[in-house]
Amino acid sequence: MGSKKRRRKYVEYEWIAPCHFGMEAVCKKEITDLGYEIVHVEDGKVTFRGGPEAACRANIFLRTAERVLLKVGSFRAETFDDLFEGTKALPWEEFIPADGKFWVAKAASIKSKLFSPSDIQSIMKKAMVERLKQKYKVSWFPECGAQFPLRVTLMKDIVTVGLDTSGVSLHKRGYRKLISKAPITETLAAALIMLTPWKADRILVDPFCGSGTFPIEAAMMAANMAPGLNRSFLAEGWKQVCDKKLWYQAVEEASDLVDDTVSVDIQGYDIDGAMVKAARENAKLAGVDHMIHFQQRPVSALSHPKKYGFLIMNPPYGERIEDKEALPELYREIGERFAALDSWSAFMITSYEDAEKYMGRKADRNRKIYNGMMKTYFYQFLGPKPPRRNA
Structure with a gap:
C-alpha cells in the first residue's frame, strides 16, 4: 500500500487554466509564482504541469483563472467517427470511478469541421461509456458518486478534453451576495x-x-x-486523482x-x-x-x-x-x-x-x-x- 502511495505522489498531469482574453500573461505569472511549469499559453488559457496537489493549490490560490481543468488528452477529429474513437482511446478509468457521474458540460468549436455542440456532447458521452464498460466489466453505470463534468474545445479540428476540477466558476469567491447593475467579475x-x-x-x-x-x-x-479559501471544489471528491489530505494541506498553506x-x-x-x-x-x-x-x-x-x-x-x-x-x-x-x-x-x-x-x-x-x-x-x-x- 505504501509503495503505491509513493508512486502516485509523482504522477504529473497537465492542467488548463482558462482566463479572460487578454489576461493570459497575468494568469501565467500567477501559475509560475505557485511554482508550476508552463506548457503553453494561448488565447484565453494557460496550460501548466504539476502533480495532483496542483488541483488543490491552483483552485485555492489563483485569482485570475476562471476554473482549473485536468487535461485528459487531445487528438485530431474531422469526423464523428474520429471523435468517438479519439475519446474512447483516452484513459478515463484513471480518473472516473465505477460510480462516477460524468457528462460533457460544455463543448466549444472554433474553425473546425465538427461544430454542433449537442452532437459532440452525445458522441463523446457514448464513447466514454463504451470505454468504461470494458474497463469496469459492467453494462450499466449508476452515476451516483462524485461528479466529473467535461469541458471540450475543438480548435482547427484538434479536440482538447479537460475534466473540470472547480465546479462553480472560480470568479464566485462566495462573498458577492449582492451585485450592481454592471458588475465586473x-x-x-x-x-x-x-x-x-x-x-x-x-x-x-x-x-x-x-x-x-x-x-x-x-x-x-x-x-x-x-x-x-472559503469555498469548495468538485475535485475534493476525486479520490483517484488527489487525496483529501492534499486539500487540507493546501488550505493550511493558504491560511x-x-x-x-x-x-x-x-x-x-x-x-x-x-x-x-x-x-x-x-x-x-x-x-x-x-x-x-x-x-x-x-x-x-x-x-x-x-x-x-x-x-x-x-x-x-x-x-x-x-x-x-x-x-x-x-x-x-x-x-x-x-x-x-x-x-x-x-x-x-x-x-x-x-x-x-x-x-x-x-x-x-x-x-x-x-x-x-x-x-x-x-x-x-x-x-x-x-x-x-x-x-
Whole structure:
C-alpha cells in the first residue's frame, strides 16, 4: 500500500487554466509564482504541469483563472467517427470511478469541421461509456458518486478534453451576495489590479465601486488572502486523482499566509447609497470590511489630500441609448477630478470609445480586453512614481 502511495505522489498531469482574453500573461505569472511549469499559453488559457496537489493549490490560490481543468488528452477529429474513437482511446478509468457521474458540460468549436455542440456532447458521452464498460466489466453505470463534468474545445479540428476540477466558476469567491447593475467579475477585477503597479502601501480609490469588487479584491491581495479559501471544489471528491489530505494541506498553506492586520488605505465610493450598503455587506462576507472605507459620494466630489494614489474604476458605459447622452459630461467630470489629484495614476475599464477625448488626455497605455462578449478598453493614465524612501 505504501509503495503505491509513493508512486502516485509523482504522477504529473497537465492542467488548463482558462482566463479572460487578454489576461493570459497575468494568469501565467500567477501559475509560475505557485511554482508550476508552463506548457503553453494561448488565447484565453494557460496550460501548466504539476502533480495532483496542483488541483488543490491552483483552485485555492489563483485569482485570475476562471476554473482549473485536468487535461485528459487531445487528438485530431474531422469526423464523428474520429471523435468517438479519439475519446474512447483516452484513459478515463484513471480518473472516473465505477460510480462516477460524468457528462460533457460544455463543448466549444472554433474553425473546425465538427461544430454542433449537442452532437459532440452525445458522441463523446457514448464513447466514454463504451470505454468504461470494458474497463469496469459492467453494462450499466449508476452515476451516483462524485461528479466529473467535461469541458471540450475543438480548435482547427484538434479536440482538447479537460475534466473540470472547480465546479462553480472560480470568479464566485462566495462573498458577492449582492451585485450592481454592471458588475465586473472578481477574476477580471483581480487581473486588472495586477496590471497596475499598485501595492498595499499605496492609496487605492474606486469612485464607482458598485458592489465593491475592486476594493474587496485589492484588500484580499493586501492581506494575502487566497480567493478560494472559503469555498469548495468538485475535485475534493476525486479520490483517484488527489487525496483529501492534499486539500487540507493546501488550505493550511493558504491560511498560514493570511495577514489581515496589514495597514492599507483602500476606499470605495458610489453615488447609490444602496450599492454602498451592499459593498459593505460583501466586504464583511469576504472578511476584509475592516480594511476598506466605503462612502456614498458622487464622482464630482472626488478628492484626496495625499499624493501618489491610484484610481481604479469601471464607470458606466452607456449601454442603453438614454444613458449614452450623459456619458460626455460624466467622463469630463472624471477627467477634471483626476487632474486635480496631484501625482495620481488612473486605471479605467470601459467600452466607451470617446473616453480619452472627454477625460482630456491620452492614456499612456491602452489594452483591449473582452469583458464577456463585450469589447472594452483598459485605459492606463500613469502618474509619477513616488520618491524613494530612505532606508
